[in-house]
Amino acid sequence: xxxxxxxxxxxxxxxxxxxxxxxxxxxxxxxxxxxxxxxxxxxxxxxxxxxxxxxxxxxxxxxxxxxxxxxxxxxxxxxxxxxxxxxxxxxxxxxxxxxxxxxxxxxxxxxxxxxxxxxxxxxxxxxxxxxxxxxxxxxxxxxxxxxxxxxxxxxxxxxxxxxxxxxxxxxxxxxxxxxxxxxxxxxxxxxxxxxxxxxxxxxxxxxxxxxxxxxxxxxxxxxxxxxxxxxxxxxxxxxxxxxxxxxxxxxxxxxxxxxxxxxxxxxxxxxxxxxxxxxxxxxxxxxxxxxxxxxxxxxxxxxxxxxxxxxxxxxxxxxxxxxxxxxxxxxxxxxxxxxxxxxxxxxxxxxxxxxxxxxxxxxxxxxxxxxxxxxxxxxxxxxxxxxxxxxxxxxxxxxxxxxxxxxxxxxxxxxxxxxxxxxxxxxxxxxxxxxxxxxxxxx
Numbered sequence: 246x247x248x249x250x251x252x253x254x255x256x257x258x259x260x261x262x263x264x265x266x267x268x269x270x271x272x273x274x275x276x277x278x279x280x281x282x283x284x285x286x287x288x289x290x291x292x293x294x295x296x297x298x299x300x301x302x303x304x305x306x307x308x309x310x311x312x313x314x315x316x317x318x319x320x321x322x323x324x325x326x327x328x329x330x331x332x333x334x335x336x337x338x339x340x341x342x343x344x345x346x347x348x349x350x351x352x353x354x355x356x357x358x359x360x361x362x363x364x365x366x367x368x369x370x371x372x373x374x375x376x377x378x379x380x381x382x383x384x385x386x387x388x389x390x391x392x393x394x395x396x397x398x399x400x401x402x403x404x405x406x407x408x409x410x411x412x413x414x415x416x417x418x419x420x421x422x423x424x425x426x427x428x429x430x431x432x433x434x435x436x437x438x439x440x441x442x443x444x445x446x447x448x449x450x451x452x453x454x455x456x457x458x459x460x461x462x463x464x465x466x467x468x469x470x471x472x473x474x475x476x477x478x479x480x481x482x483x484x485x486x487x488x489x490x491x492x493x494x495x496x497x498x499x500x501x502x503x504x505x506x507x508x509x510x511x512x513x514x515x516x517x518x519x520x521x522x523x524x525x526x527x528x529x530x531x532x533x534x535x536x537x538x539x540x541x542x543x544x545x546x547x548x549x550x551x552x553x554x555x556x557x558x559x560x561x562x563x564x565x566x567x568x569x570x571x572x573x574x575x576x577x578x579x580x581x582x583x584x585x586x587x588x589x590x591x592x593x594x595x596x597x598x599x600x601x602x603x604x605x606x607x608x609x610x611x612x613x614x615x616x617x618x619x620x621x622x623x624x625x626x627x628x629x630x631x632x633x634x635x636x637x638x639x640x641x642x643x644x645x646x647x648x649x650x651x652x653x654x655x656x657x658x659x660x661x662x663x664x665x666x667x668x669x670x671x672x673x674x675x676x677x678x679x680x681x682x683x684x685x686x687x688x
Contacts, residue, residue, distance in 0.1 A: 249299055255306070256295025262288030270468040273592050279343045279564065281469035283352065286359035289461065293366035301373050303521045305362060312519045313362065319510050320361035321354045322544035323503070325551035330416050332554055334409045335672060336477050338561045341470045341623030345556075345563070353552055361507055363461075364500050365519065368454040380449045386440035391426055394437070398422030410478045418498045424509040433512040434520065436505065448501065455500025456493065463488045470564055470589065474622050474680075476672035481679050487622075513537050561673060562625030567593070570619055570626040575608040582612075590620035614639040622680045631655055631664045632677075644681035648674055 266284040269277025277284055291306070298304035305313035331337060342349065401419035404412035421436075429435035436448050466472050467486035480489035511518050514537050567588060571579035581603045587593050593600045594616055604612050617640045618629035635654045637643050652671040659665055 251307075252295050252299035252304070254295070256292050256299060259288045259291030259293070259295055263292065266465075267468075270465070273589050275588075278468075278589070279470050280352065281465050281471070282356050283359070285461075285465040286356075286363055290359060290362050290366060293370055297366065297369055297373065303369065303373075305366070305519075309517070309519075309521075312517065315510070315514065316361045316365065316507065316519060317358040318541070319507065319544070320359065321357040322548055323506055324357035324360055325548040327416070328551045328555050328559065329547070330405075332558055333406060334413045334416065335670060336413060337473045337475050338559050338670075338673060339471070339473050339555070340560075340562045341472055341564050341625065342560050342562070343471050343564045350552065353555070354548070361503055364454055364458050364503050365507070367457050368450055368500070368504075369520070371450045371454055376453070377446065377449055380445040382443050382445060384445075385443045386437065388441055391429065391437055391441075394422045394426045398424075413478065414495060417495045418502060420502050421498070421505050424505045428505060428508045428512060431512055433508040434518065435508070436501070447504075451500045451504050452497035455497040458500065459488075459493055459496030462496075463493075470623060472623055474561075474673070474676055476670070476676050478672075481672075481675050484683075510540075513540065557667065561667070562623060562628060564623070565619075565626050571612055571615060573630070574611045574615060575605065578604045578608050578612065590616035594620065611638075618643065622677060624677060627665050628677075631659060634658050634662070634664070640681045643678060646678050648678055651678070 262284055266277045266281060266288060268274070269284075270281045272278075294304040294306045298308060302308075305316065344352075398419050398421070401412075401415040401422060405415050405419075425435065425437045427433075429437045434447075439445065439447055463486040472487065474487055475484075475489060475492060477489055477492060480491055483490050485493070507519060515534070566583060567590070568576075568579045568583040570590070571582065582593060582600065585603065587596070587600070594613070597613065601609055615626070615629055615633075618624065618632060618638075619626050621640060621643075632638070632643060632655070635651065635658055637646060637651070648671060652669065652674045655674065656669050659669060
């Protein structure tokens with residue numbers, strides 16, 4: 246009885262964190278607005294884990310802490326792997342990053358660690374709710390097809406590396422084809438074996454879990470100061486939150502890929518599988534246990550390399566205080582605004598009529614334009630100043646620009662004046678322009 250009560254309190258605590266995060270993010274309350282992601286996802290993880298524990302006596306955090314810790318670790322490693330891919334693909338970047346140093350380093354691991362637990366808890370809830378109940382068809386994967394999986398996976402690695410602007414979607418499925426034969430051969434839970442028997446339930450539930458998690462990811466990303474912005478080829482316009490509409494089709498196969506990656510890890514790791522009621526698969530006798538430790542060390546090294554490259558190439562802007570953002574326009578007005586307790590451009594813009602009373606008449610238009618530019622996709626004050634140097638002093642002016650021409654002008658200015666350290670990318674400038682044209686969450 247005490248265990249059930251503790252499980253319910255875990256569920257309530259998780260739900261409370263999510264609700265408070267929603268309130269904080271929409272009311273500009275730190276740390277919920279500045280670091281939305283960990284609160285939103287760890288809150289959901291606690292809620293789902295408590296629900297599964299109290300209702301069906303299953304879960305990760307307290308029921309199987311070893312498996313939970315393993316998922317956290319490899320989740321971070323896996324996402325750092327995708328961040329390395331993004332250096333080549335340039336499909337997204339980070340803006341409005343709130344801090345640097347040790348805390349930012351640790352937070353990256355904390356954030357990325359939620360991916361596998363989040364997807365798998367949603368998947369397990371679908372399993373318990375039997376959504377969908379059963380998917381079994383006469384359509385079966387031929388046993389001969391399994392032999393083509395690994396060559397297909399190799400091709401799906403090579404093609405996006407060689408031609409990233411065309412084959413970038415393959416990254417979100419290549420490891421399925423590379424690792425599924427390995428899982429099927431050595432006894433891990435296998436989607437291939439299921440498909441050969443016409444059983445598609447697990448596959449469909451994973452697809453649905455990926456779509457649900459994708460919607461949750463993008464909803465919170467839209468609310469947060471610290472966000473990622475997509476720069477996917479061919480899909481610069483037409484987005485829900487910050488994601489191009491076709492991009493949501495990538496979340497279902499990504500969930501399948503996560504499932505396969507986790508199965509492969511647990512096969513090598515040995516001990517119990519992460520899913521309950523799954524027969525023990527032991528470990529590969531031909532694969533020394535010390536090799537798993539070596540895999541973990543390699544995972545940490547990969548993650549550290551990825552993080553160092555992210556800081557240089559993927560993080561495009563950092564959050565600044567209001568004074569630093571406006572001091573070059575009018576230091577006195579910037580100081581007055583900073584002292585009001587409004588810390589973010591959106592706060593001042595929402596309360597613009599009151600804000601005007603704190604700004605001298607000659608500087609009001611310049612301050613408003615700077616705040617609107619800096620808060621657009623959280624591009625920050627440095628990028629806003631760079632645009633102003635190019636004669637693009639307002640959001641309305643930015644919306645009228647041609648991406649190619651503006652890119653050339655901004656590159657020349659930045660080369661001469663070094664306003665920002667990292668090189669400009671045409672895709673990101675295109676994202677600014679289309680973002681400036683945006684009129685709603687759906688555009």
